[in-house]
């Protein structure tokens with residue numbers, strides 16, 4: 120059996136390479152709005168971000184998302200992103216791997 124290939128992407132906030140499933144895809148839709156893309160297949164320019172509070176904060180503070188998507192994120196879209204990322208983070212088994220202590 121050949122080893123499984125795990126697709127990896129770079130988080131635009133912390134620039135770390137992570138398995139794709141630990142990241143969320145944020146997409147700039149053709150109409151210019153920016154939103155989380157749960158399918159990972161939505162048309163438009165995409166960027167990946169870690170499903171953690173820290174990554175979202177960094178991405179917005181450093182405008183990493185805006186740079187990567189080559190757009191300006193409106194207050195409305197920003198609020199929507201935060202809500203969506205926090206919601207998904209709550210159900211994500213990989214949440215906050217960088218916070219707190221690490222186990223074996």
Ligand SMILES: [Zn+2]
Pocket residue numbers: 130131132133134135168169174
């Ligand atoms: Zn990150």
